[in-house]
Amino acid sequence: QQLTLNYYYKSCPKFEQIMQDTVTNKQITSPTTAAGTLRLFFHDCLVGGCDGSVLVSSTPFNSAERNADINLSLPGDAFDLVVRAKTALELACPAAVSCADILAVAARNLVTMMGGPYYTVKLGRKDGFISKSTLVEGNIPRPTMSMTQLIKLFASKGFTIQEMVALNGAHTIGFSHCNEFSTNIYNYTKNSPSDPSYNPRFADGLRNACADYQKNPTISVFNDIMTPNKFDNAYFQNLPRGLGLLASDRALYSDLRTRPYVENYAANQTSFFEAFGRAMEKLSLVGVKTGRGGEIRRRCDAIN
Numbered sequence: 001q002q003l004t005l006n007y008y009y010k011s012c013p014k015f016e017q018i019m020q021d022t023v024t025n026k027q028i029t030s031p032t033t034a035a036g037t038l039r040l041f042f043h044d045c046l047v048g049g050c051d052g053s054v055l056v057s058s059t060p061f062n063s064a065e066r067n068a069d070i071n072l073s074l075p076g077d078a079f080d081l082v083v084r085a086k087t088a089l090e091l092a093c094p095a096a097v098s099c100a101d102i103l104a105v106a107a108r109n110l111v112t113m114m115g116g117p118y119y120t121v122k123l124g125r126k127d128g129f130i131s132k133s134t135l136v137e138g139n140i141p142r143p144t145m146s147m148t149q150l151i152k153l154f155a156s157k158g159f160t161i162q163e164m165v166a167l168n169g170a171h172t173i174g175f176s177h178c179n180e181f182s183t184n185i186y187n188y189t190k191n192s193p194s195d196p197s198y199n200p201r202f203a204d205g206l207r208n209a210c211a212d213y214q215k216n217p218t219i220s221v222f223n224d225i226m227t228p229n230k231f232d233n234a235y236f237q238n239l240p241r242g243l244g245l246l247a248s249d250r251a252l253y254s255d256l257r258t259r260p261y262v263e264n265y266a267a268n269q270t271s272f273f274e275a276f277g278r279a280m281e282k283l284s285l286v287g288v289k290t291g292r293g294g295e296i297r298r299r300c301d302a303i304n
């Protein structure tokens with residue numbers, strides 16, 4: 001079986017409309033939803049494919065993906081958006097639409113709403129039967145990984161170096177908690193508090209912003225200081241100036257395997273949008289389940 005563009009044409013003709021209304025409402029009332037949902041979708045697809053496994057809540061019998069430490073910072077608003085869409089869709093067309101499709105379309109609509117490209121999302125994903133916290137480690141990139149490790153991880157999911165760079169352009173919106181980069185700004189070496197690949201004034205600003213982060217771990221900083229709420233190519237323009245927040249962001253410029261793509265996307269937003277859209281279409285197809293390989297969940301947070 002294959003995914004198709006008009007999968008819900010008969011079974012849920014209002015699918016697109018309900019998704020667009022729900023997404024718009026949620027994003028207007030909670031503007032952090034867009035970035036959170038895009039990251040949620042990324043974390044879904046990298047563990048067991050785009051099958052909604054990340055949406056499942058833990059039970060006394062099962063520690064779900066959400067419990068893995070790397071997923072603890074996924075924001076509640078992103079999960080809430082999926083619940084809202086699912087509720088509206090179950091009223092209009094019961095037991096027709098998968099949670100995996102809801103998440104894929106929500107992420108796409110939000111990218112477009114923030115000013116990013118529109119790309120097509122094929123439909124007909126089924127929801128997975130498995131969500132285990134132990135299956136997360138090693139499948140999702142960490143900012144502390146070397147570029148060689150990052151390239152290998154993305155290659156294992158089917159992505160080229162160029163696609164990996166384009167996908168990282170998602171960091172043009174949203175934010176990161178201080179603990180994700182604190183080792184880069186405090187006591188980096190004996191002689192320098194911060195990683196020399198930072199712009200020194202930016203590093204000072206980060207040290208200031210994060211001063212209390214151990215007492216208050218919720219403190220976070222925009223990934224793209226120039227246009228944190230706009231999906232554009234400013235993220236790539238920041239990197240050559242030492243304004244990349246995470247070590248993995250700055251490595252995209254310092255490493256010669258990835259720098260040419262950074263330079264291209266920094267100079268040409270159209271080129272970035274095309275590459276990002278194509279890479280997201282590809283991400284949306286990673287490990288998808290069809291037919292009896294999955295189910296339509298009644299609730300997105302629990303396997304039927």
Ligand code: HEM
Binds near residue numbers: 032
């Ligand atoms: C080298 C690869 C990547 C690494 C190491 C990485 C790491 C991170 C980290 C540590 C955060 C901060 C999370 C927090 O503190 O709450 C973050 C945020 C984010 N990431 Fe990535 N990421 C990578 C690639 C991607 C990709 C491919 C996407 C999507 C296509 C993505 C989308 C996002 C978004 C949208 C945010 C902001 C989330 C929010 O504001 O709630 N990331 N990333």
Ligand SMILES: [Ca+2]
Binds near residue numbers: 045051128
């Ligand atoms: Ca998954």
Ligand SMILES: [Ca+2]
Binds near residue numbers: 226232235
């Ligand atoms: Ca931006």
